[in-house]
Amino acid sequence: MELRDLIQIAQFSQSMTQKQNKINELLDLENKVILITGALGQVGTALVNTFLDLGSVVIATDINKSGEINIENENHDYFKLDVNKPAEVRKVLDDIFAKYKKIDVLINNAGVNTFKHSRDRTEEDLDFVIGVNLKGTFFCIQSYAAILEENNLKGSVINTASHYGTISPDFRIYTDCDRRNSEIYGATKAGIIQMTKYFAVELADKGVRVNSVSPGGIFNPDQPQGDDFISNYSNRTPLGRMAEVHEIMGAYIYLASDTSTYTTGQNIIVDGGMSAW
Numbered sequence: 369m370e371l372r373d374l375i376q377i378a379q380f381s382q383s384m385t386q387k388q389n390k391i392n393e394l395l396d397l398e399n400k401v402i403l404i405t406g407a408l409g410q411v412g413t414a415l416v417n418t419f420l421d422l423g424s425v426v427i428a429t430d431i432n433k434s435g436e437i438n439i440e441n442e443n444h445d446y447f448k449l450d451v452n453k454p455a456e457v458r459k460v461l462d463d464i465f466a467k468y469k470k471i472d473v474l475i476n477n478a479g480v481n482t483f484k485h486s487r488d489r490t491e492e493d494l495d496f497v498i499g500v501n502l503k504g505t506f507f508c509i510q511s512y513a514a515i516l517e518e519n520n521l522k523g524s525v526i527n528t529a530s531h532y533g534t535i536s537p538d539f540r541i542y543t544d545c546d547r548r549n550s551e552i553y554g555a556t557k558a559g560i561i562q563m564t565k566y567f568a569v570e571l572a573d574k575g576v577r578v579n580s581v582s583p584g585g586i587f588n589p590d591q592p593q594g595d596d597f598i599s600n601y602s603n604r605t606p607l608g609r610m611a612e613v614h615e616i617m618g619a620y621i622y623l624a625s626d627t628s629t630y631t632t633g634q635n636i637i638v639d640g641g642m643s644a645w
């Protein structure tokens with residue numbers, strides 16, 4: 369190999385390292401304390417693993433008492449937290465803050481649905497979905513904002529909404545099941561998108577950014593949706609398939625990182641284009 373070739377290889381490798389360093393700097397989530405609600409579900413588990421892989425300290429919370437997180441990476445902690453209990457939310461967030469001295473990012477991910485037909489909806493169904501999705505998101509933001517303000521810290525909130533907070537389901541996709549996405553789920557997710565804008569404005573001068581991610585339908589390999597449903601849903605989606613859960617993570621990484629320091633009040637829809645049709 370001639371000297372000229374060696375110099376070219378060295379220059380190429382230096383430019384690759386510079387690019388990598390720049391990307392690492394922009395997406396540096398190392399040692400950031402990330403609090404995740406509803407962390408034991410499908411999306412929550414993916415969030416826990418994603419942020420652990422990126423070197424963050426992950427505080428997983430869920431309503432379930434047995435918060436066994438079966439992963440080797442020890443950079444995580446677990447707290448039982450029912451987001452619909454305001455006093456518990458404040459206490460748990462205080463405990464987390466006392467232990468870790470900061471909470472860089474709050475991911476409001478806990479969410480529930482009800483699948484009965486609207487004609488059979490009860491007041492209890494409505495209270496259940498509103499309680500977790502809307503009130504739970506509110507209580508967590510309220511306590512998080514208070515703790516940040518009391519300690520003169522900046523932060524970032526990422527709310528998990530849904531593409532069904534922006535569009536209605538197409539009922540023709542439910543040919544093999546009656547698990548219809550409910551009107552109250554969509555209404556609470558639309559509420560979360562609006563609450564995101566409200567708090568983005570209210571907390572802007574405190575240095576707290578507030579955004580939301582709206583996933584589309586995610587394939588669940590542990591509890592697969594029916595074949596007809598998957599096929600109907602896929603036909604109704606420009607990208608022709610349901611999401612794999614890892615495909616939703618990029619939006620959270622972007623919003624948690626310094627790549628998004630000028631982004632607030634936004635809703636990032638990751639739905640394979642369904643809402644564009």
Ligand SMILES: NC(=O)c1ccc[n+]([C@@H]2O[C@H](COP(=O)([O-])OP(=O)(O)OC[C@H]3O[C@@H](n4cnc5c(N)ncnc54)[C@H](O)[C@@H]3O)[C@@H](O)[C@H]2O)c1
Pocket residue numbers: 405406407408409410411412429430431432449450451452477478479480500504528529530531582583584585586587
């Ligand atoms: N899976 C999808 O296709 C999809 C699509 C769009 C949006 N989402 C949203 O993503 C989020 C996560 O959904 P998922 O698919 O992982 O659901 P999931 O049911 O697998 O997980 C939800 C988690 O929230 C927890 N939870 C329920 N009530 C709670 C409460 N009161 N306090 C704290 N935690 C509570 C549950 O224990 C569970 O671990 C939800 O907000 C959901 O609406 C999911």
